[in-house]
Amino acid sequence: MTTTTSSVHAPAVRRLTAKGEATRARIVEAASALVFAHGVTRTGVEDVQREAGVSASQLYHYFGDKQTLMRAVIAHQTTAVLAAQQPELDALDTFEALERWRDRLVALQRSRHCVGGCPIGSIAAEIADDDPEARADLVAGFEQWEAPLRSGLTTMRERGLLADDADPDRLALALLAALQGGLLLTQTRRTTVPLETALDAVIELIRGYAA
Amino acid sequence: MTTTTSSVHAPAVRRLTAKGEATRARIVEAASALVFAHGVTRTGVEDVQREAGVSASQLYHYFGDKQTLMRAVIAHQTTAVLAAQQPELDALDTFEALERWRDRLVALQRSRHCVGGCPIGSIAAEIADDDPEARADLVAGFEQWEAPLRSGLTTMRERGLLADDADPDRLALALLAALQGGLLLTQTRRTTVPLETALDAVIELIRGYAA
DNA sequence: GTGTTGTTGGAGCGACCGCTCCAGAATGAG
């Protein structure tokens, strides 16, 4: 129970050919792009078929139903989001790295003209209350995100960059929350100002713990 | 242009009877509750009809289409959200008021068992990119929210509670972003910890500006 | 080659969606 893989008797596939793997990947990528652009509910299975260039039977061959597909989308977007924050995210152990990470996030949203929020957060807001299994995946996704933040801050404290009374757990969570809220407001207002302000505020708080 | 009322030729009603006003209100309230629980897209017009106890023709008599109804929901929820934060929100001019406000928000989410995020923020995440008019309403809603935060912090600075280099605009925006992000993570993780941590972080930053 | 399993195409079903339409009942103005 509470396995990270799909639950009981997923109509998914046991073994996948190289070709099948490619088809499956194309479906997930197409679905991810559409969900990012229009949300889960507004993304129809038929839209995914068209975008991925597959037939209905192919889609339902690899994913038993839409819910399963959406869980695959969550997994895919989690990986993509973390990758988009590299290399800074995995070594957030100096104030300079923290600032570069902040700048990268802001630049990314600016390049998107502030359209679209967080690929994971948006899904969370839409289906966290309605799909328990997806919610578990989202919790895991956020945890994968928070972990490197926590680890970077911990390293900073160990190296004496942060005072002993700085709490890496608290600060990492505050950072993630500021990021999510900043993204939402940036998406709504179509300005990167909220994202910048939210991140800068928490970073300033962290700087207050500089040793 | 950019009026706050509905735009060109809204099929809405010119004059409303007392009875009509009541019916309209019932529809908006039912729709608001359903949207809060299940989101915009998952809320069917038929669901609203059932919940409000009205027929299809009634609903379309008061609201030309679903989009118009959703804009009314945004307006209604904006009022409701602000009301739920009173009396603190309108007088956030001491640290004590700030803490009471924080406690009220946390208690509210706890009483909901962390189900459902921000009534406005959730809608924003879902349709900000797809409905330009709704997005404008949401921007206005957030502004109505941010204004008292800004005004409270400004008062604190004027009274000498905050140093001159404290920027009420920045801090108010950071507070709102932390709140939104905290609510999203709290909704996803089903714990009030993220909300508490996010708000406490920004409040701690503000306290750093205490004169 | 043969059999098994993975892969693909495409028609189509039942349910639900937002919305329309028309006729009748209630209401307010004169």
Add this chain to the structure above:
DNA sequence: CTCATTCTGGAGCGGTCGCTCCAACAACAC
């Protein structure tokens, strides 16, 4: 009372939704 306007009930239409089914093709194991 008269009449225009507002309000209500309910059937139903065209479209879309998630999904099923069946038959054929391709790839791999032996």
